[in-house]
Amino acid sequence: MTTRTRTTTTLRRGMLAAAAALALPAAALAQSSVTLAGLVDLSAGQSKPVGNPNKVWAVDNGNMTTSWFGVNGSEDLGGGLSALFTLQSFMRADTGASGRFGADTFWARNAFVGLASNTLGKVTIGRNTTPMFVTTLSFNAFGDSFGYSPSIRHYFTSGTMTGDSGWSDSVLYTSPKLGGATLQLFIAAAEAGSNGRNHGVNLRWGSGAFDSALSWQDVKKNGATAVDDTKTWQAAASYDFGAAKLFGQFGNVKNETSGNEYDIAGLGAAVPVGAGKILAQWGQIKPETGAKRKTFSLGYDHFLSKRTDLYLVGMSDKVDGLSSGSAFSVGVRHRF
DSSP: OOHHHHHHHHHHHHHHHHHHHHHHHHHHHHTEEEEEEEEEEEEEEEEEOTTOOOOEEEEEEOSSSOOEEEEEEEEEEETTEEEEEEEEEEEETTTTEESSSTTOOTTOSEEEEEEEETTTEEEEEEEEEOHHHHHHHHTSTTTTOTTTOHHHHHHHSSSSSOSOSEEEEEEEEEOOOBTTEEEEEEEEOOOTTSSSOEEEEEEEEEETTEEEEEEEEEEEEETTEEEEEEEEEEEEEEEEOSSOEEEEEEEEEEETTTOOEEEEEEEEEEEEETTEEEEEEEEEEEESSSOOEEEEEEEEEEESSSSEEEEEEEEEEEETTSOOEEEEEEEEEEEO
16 A cells, blocks of 8 residues: 555545544434523503502503513433423513512523433423413413413412412422323422422313313412412313314312312303404302402404414403402513
């Protein structure tokens, strides 16, 4: 072999080795992913709280969906097993402030790491959104709207159920889907100063146009802070007829600290019209002791694209013995 031939062969081997070395990170990168995602929801409108004679005009954040941003990622570990993480933060886009309120933690929406198996299910550890919240938003026409969903307002902002929409120091197990059914088991560890642990169980089953869920939780703490001990269950179902999707919910909240109990009911519909939907939802809180509350929301949500929609929504809110409340908003929501 000549010197020139040996040199050429050596160069080719060196180039092949370099190419292989460069390919290794690319192959590893192909097995994992990190995604930036979020949503911004802003609206302008007027509101009058129940029992308050004053009407207020304002630009509001998150009337249909609380604005948020975050990152999530996963890595394929082989054999049907993957690692995953999620870090998500709420924000108040009308002022540029972080969190849903001043004292909110930065990663309050979700902050967890976990493992997922095709055959065994998924376990996530950290701060997880509660199955009760997911069930409540999934089976009403206005989804996770704290501004206009009677269901969300009656369970989470009306003094009935205690605890947040996410639990800190928690472990959430989600089973694989078996025959259309998915089981979730949820626990939040006791912390200093709390009454004890939080527990939750959720069973969801669907087939074709029908979907249903049964959810139960026992709350004794919010973060590391003690709150009233409330036990809540909720049964919910929906059916998509094509021309309209109908929603129904019924639940009960038992406050074992105060001794009061609340029946919460909801009925709703989403009717496709043009490039959007007419949304209607009615809800009622019937306490064992205290005033009954009835809330009704009606609106139209128009999609300009898969990621951007415009909405016009109005709400009537009534509590026995108090002057009626009302609100309306015109807003835009963008997902990224």
